[in-house]
Amino acid sequence: MHVRGIRRLRWFAHVPWVGFTALAVAAAIGCGPLGAEAPDTPGSRVEQVAQELTQVTGFGSNPGNLQMFRQVPASMPANAPLVVVLHGCTQSAAAAEPGGWTAASNVYKFYVVYAQQPSSNNATSCFNWFEPGDTTRGSGEALSIKQMVDAMKAAYSIDPARVFITGFSAGGYMVPAMLATYPDVFAAGAINSGGPYRCASSMTEGFSCMSPGVNKTPAAWADLVRNAYPGYAGPRPRVSIWHGTNDFTVKSSNLTESMEQWTQVLGIDQTPDTTETVAGFPHKVYRDSAGTALVETYEITGMGHAVPVDPQHSFPGSSTVCGATGAYQTDVNLCGVYYQARFFGLTDASTPPDDTVPPTVNVTAPATGATVSGTVTVTASASDAVGVTRVEFYVDGGLVGTDTTAPYEFAWNTTTVANGSHALSARAFDAAGNSALDADTSVTVNNSETTPTMVSFTSIPEEDGYVKANADGSAAAIGTLTGLALGRGTDGKQNRSLLSFDTASLPDTASITRAFLTIAYSSGSGDPWASPAGNTLVIDVATGTFNAAPTETADWAAPATASAVASVAKFTSGTARSTDFTGTGASAVNKVGRTQLRLRFAQDPAATAYLFVKDGANATLTVVYTP
Known part of the structure; x- marks a missing residue:
């Protein structure tokens, strides 16, 4: 039995809106190996826990008391690569799998290890990236992850020069810890919504690292990496760094600090040698004198705290789609897993890694x-x-x-x-x-045959807001953080947003023929449209106000003049326009004062999912009328 001992605690890095108000302090004793099936490799036991993931126990001394899951594609060649995947807080190996690494491994034939943090180690299942004992060579969680790699090498034909690691959020902070402490094990890594190595060495410092971020010189950052393995003179891993620009959990400034750390470690400057857009998103590449890409960054414009997936499209050279939307997996029409695998050198050569020629x-x-x-x-x-x-x-x-x-x-x-x-x-x-x-x-x-007049009104921010229902019996809450909230959160409360417009300038004699709402994406987590299937974002209209301005808690259930008058299709960035209001909805637009709109999902999402939208100049009510 691997006993971890009582650990102080811990981390709440994975709140999809803001704020770290619910810190959990966990005191836990690590559990022993699970399952009792006969071992399939010396010193290890396996247990099938998901469609393709298999749990492996007894893979070493495991001082970090982590859990190990493996993915082994069919018909594997000899000397194949290996990718280690680290999940984020509140996640598990199974929850991280829809991000696409299992699917990619089946297409491009590499092994995958999913390391998992049990809740007995950390109240919110976060890797303890800010604990020195877990991010030092030869100890804690860092050693446990390295022992997972050793176990895979012992069981399968794996190329030791092609071992890679990727992680998200807390896992994204743990990636640079592994690259720094075991540069002799990993050839490259991908940091998703994480930050630099040793950005923090305590829980308190961890919060500051995440937001607003820690600023050091490239030389100071590089020294932290070099001191993780003193005397090491071998090659250093290449690094791919990904971040959403609307990430309010881990500020995107961490991308810049990570870039500065690893370019300095790898002996190159902080000026990109290639600046381009990939699927519309900024991509920068930092190369050595031979032209080899050593560091790259992707800034996913408009994305929140999530990894990018592209379930509408397949991996090049296959019919397998890239990932699925869910908690912390956002569809932005770009497959993050594919581009990280391509950076690692794992993808089919039929799509050249150096193809930068646009269509x-x-x-x-x-x-x-x-x-x-x-x-x-x-x-x-x-x-x-x-x-x-x-x-x-x-x-x-x-x-x-x-x-x-x-x-x-x-x-x-x-x-x-x-x-x-x-x-x-x-x-x-x-x-x-x-x-x-x-x-x-x-x-x-x-x-001209209809000669309509079209006018747009912007919302009034001081009268806007969002309201949480009394789903758990507590008092309703009002907020405006990071935009207006929609969806159901971990507290079980479904958010509804209110937008207020002064439409009194419409002529009293106007015959309103059309009306629609345009809103802008602020941030999000998961896919509120997908759970339950067919969920719909709808709009209610109040002629005047739902209750009284500014927003009040009673606005949650205040009657509407017209309900569900229009819907908004799924969108994950930019702006979205609703369908035209129904006849009753258009008639409810107030020609002598305020018109208020209430945005809500028609059904309570069954899973944690959020959508934040902007107000003010970013929310417009457009009305078409004839005199």
Whole structure:
């Protein structure tokens, strides 16, 4: 039995909105090995716990008292690579698996180890990345993870020069600890929503490291890594660093500090040698004098505390899709696992790792300068040596449609915009993630036969807010942190957001023919649309106010003038436009004062999931009327 001893505690690094108000202090004794099946390798036992993950026990002295799970694809070649995956707080090996590493291993044939932190070690199942005893060579959790690698090498034909590690959040902070303490074991690592090694050496310092972040010189950061294994003179691991720009749990400044630490350790400067966009997101590469990519960064614009997945598209060279949405797994149309595996050198050579050539794209119809009305087919041509995966269509910079097969086209209803000049553009993406934009088409919309007037109102921030229901019997709460909250959280309370608009400028005689809401993504975690299946974000309307301004707790259940008048389709970045209001919804727009909208999910999500939206100038109510 591996006894860990009483540990102080611990970490609440994984709150998807803000705030670390629920610190848990855990005193736990580590548990012994689980299961009693016959060993399949000397000194180890295995237990099947999921569809593809198998638990391995007895893999070493295990001073960190961690749990080990392995994924072994079919028909493995000799001398195959190995990837170690570290989950985030409140997660498990099984919860991290939908991020895509198991799927990628089946496509590209490498072994995977999922290390798991039991709750007996840490109240919120976080790796203890801020504890010196767990991030020092030869001790604690760091040694336990290294022993998992040793166990895999003993059981399978694994190339010792191709062992890699990746992690998210607390696991993302543990990755640099493993790279620093065991540079002789790992060839490269990927840090997802984590930070530099030894950013903290206590729980209190850990909070400061996460937010607002710790600033050191590159030389000071590098010294911390070199001191983790004094006297080591061998090669250092390459590092891929990923972070959402709207991450309010671990501030994205950690990406910069991590880049400075590892470029300095690897003996290169902090000026990127390649700056590009991949699937629309900023990507920087830092190379040595031979042109080898040693450090890279991906900034996922608009993403919160999560790993990026792309379940609409397959891994290049296969029919296997990249990951699934869920808690801390956000669909941004970019497969983080694929690009990290490609950085490690694990992917099929048919998609060259050095392909940075963007596709060509051109809007072919309507012609620039044309006058259009009604529904118009917007078409684009696109080509690429690797292959075009999709073309996105934009009107005035807003995404309005996507097509994944040629001929690339989109049916545009011009009555959704005002008469006048409008810009059309198209962006093409290739199989390597490069993109190109054509934005030189301008047309004039003329639907003069109806001569409607379109006006947009922005919300009033001081009257906006969100309200949590009394789902657990406690008093309702009001908040405005990081935007307006929607969805159900770990406290079991479902959030509803209120937006207030001053629509008194509408003519008293106006006949409102259309109304719709446009909102902007602020942050998120998980997929509130997916659980339960078919969940819908809907809008209620109050002629006047739901209760009284500013937002009050009674607004949660206040009656609406018209309920569920429109819905908003799933979106994970940028802006989204609701469907047109129903007739009763349009009639509920107030022509003499305030109009308030309440946003809510039609069904309580069964899993932890959040969506935060912006208000003020980022939330607009558009009304089309005739005098």
